[in-house]
Amino acid sequence: MxxxxxxxxxxxxxxxxxxxxxxxxxxxxxxxxxxxxxxxxxxxxxxxxxxxxxPQERNETLRTDRPGDLETIPQVDGVYVVEGNLFVADGRTEGGAAISAWGTGSLAIDEFVPGDTAPLDDGQAITVQENGDYVWTSPTPQEGRGQRVFTTAATPPEFTVENYDNMLFDPSNREGMTKAFFNTLTVTIPATIIPILIAAFAAYALAWMDFPGRALLIAAVVGLLVVPLQLALIPLLRLHNEIGIGKGYLGVWLAHTGFGLPLAIYLLRNYMVGLPRDIIENARVDGATDFQIFVKIILPLSYPALASFAIFQFLWTWNDLLVSLVFLIDSSGDTTVMTKQIVELLGSRGGNWEILATAAFVSIAVPLLVFFSLQRFLVRGLLAGSVK
CATH class of the missing domain: 4.10.810 (Virus Scaffolding Protein; Chain A)
Structure with missing residues (x-):
């Protein structure tokens, strides 16, 4: 029921x-x-x-071959004829698209259909077929640039690995992304391990050790969960600058540790409180110290909660931009992380979204690997302490 x-x-x-x-x-x-x-x-x-x-339909402006590049322009019945393919002249493979409409002026790009002949100036004319083949006729030899043709064509689906080749193997991109990748690892791994180590000790003390003010400390930890990160950036940066760690990895490690500790302590403490009391009491009866209980009993049993927080902290730190911009002040670019490198790539390349999409997916490959490796512990860790 x-x-x-x-x-x-x-x-x-x-x-x-x-x-x-x-x-x-x-x-x-x-x-x-x-x-x-x-x-x-x-x-x-x-x-x-x-x-x-x-298939994708889009409007494009193509040109015929340059008459000046042809050694001789053949004559047919006294008319000079230039033949070719618009897509081949544009450097593409013939037959890759199907033209549905075309024109010779920007105000009437769909004036003609494949097979029609469009009149041009000085008695010239051009005929365009569906596959891009054209015949350009003129009573006098054609000169100058190729004839401009506005086309509406449906192109088949096209995929390429050139984006990854440019991103991973082009020296101009590879150097920056490779350095940013290892810089991000340098920031993320310590910024994940340090808060876990500190929070595990603190959570055990708040869960199983009696001392004055424990309830107030638990309340303070819960209160710190709602403190906005941006609120602490300026005073924390000033403190780091005063003690000389405001422009390097140590400063960003401590910043991530401070911002991640409240959640880590709260999550681990709730999990450790739910562990069987009999195991801990029996260990104390057998003469085990608190440190031995913590290392040999609590930590192995708390692996789901530890892995759960490790996922969150790793993802937050890896994808962080704000803390890195504030605490990794380096004009030389030696400590640039991947999020900042992608922003710089956006600024230098403008609308090259295919490169940006590739760089963004490369940057999330490691977080995806970490998440799928530890995701079986995520739900167990999030439910820590919810059931007695």
Whole structure:
């Protein structure tokens, strides 16, 4: 029956739907970023990633081959004829797109359909076919640049690994991203381990040791959970500058440690309180010290909570930009992290979104690996202390 112990809740369907919605909200942007990283710049600019498997219709301005590049222009019945393919002249593969409409002026880009002949100045004319083949005729030899043609063409789905090649193997990008990758690891790993070590000791003391003011300390930890990070940046930076650690890794490690400790202590303390009391009391009867109990009993049993916080702290630190910008002040770029490197890439490349999408997906590869490696402990750690 609903509401009885062991019975199935009548709201289980709502919980299942909520979980599915949350998963989709997380999954869609990630999949979109992955798909965009394999698309060309024209496709990203012309359509969303969800249409990547469909033909894309877009307007383009193409030109015929330059008559000056031809050794001789053949004559047919006294008329000079230049033949070729618009897509090949633009450096693409012939047959890659199908033209549905075309024109010779910007005000009427769909004036003609494939197979029509458009009159040009000085008695010239041009005919364009669906596959891009053209025939440009003139009573006198054609000169100058090629004839401009405005096309509306449907191109098939196209994917490329050139974005990753440019990002990972192009020397101009590889040096910056490689250095930023290792700088981010240098920031993230200590900033994840240090708060876990401190919080584990503090959580054990707050959970199993009696001392004056313990309740006040627990209340203070809970209160610190709601303190905005931005509120402490300026006074903390001034303190770091006064003691000489405001422009290096030590300062950013301590900043991440301070901002992550309240949640770590709260999460681990709730988990340790729920551990069986009999195990700890029996260990004390056998003569074990608090340190031995903590190392040999509490830590092994608290692995789910430790892994749960490690996921959160690693993700927050890896994706952080604000703390790194404030505490890693280095004009030479030797301590630039990946989030800042991507911002600089955006500033230097402007609208090259395919490179930015690739760089962003490269930056989330490590957090995804960490999350999927430890995600089985996440729910167990989040439910710490919720059931007695």
């Amino acid at each position: 609903d509401g009885m112990a062991g019975g199935k809740s009548s709201l289980s369907w709502a919980v299942n739907i909520s979980v599915v919605v949350l998963v989709l909200l997380w999954l869609f942007p990630t999949v979109g970023l992955l798909v965009s990283s394999f698309r060309t710049a024209d496709q990203i600019a012309g359509s969303g990633w969800w249409t990547a498997m469909l």
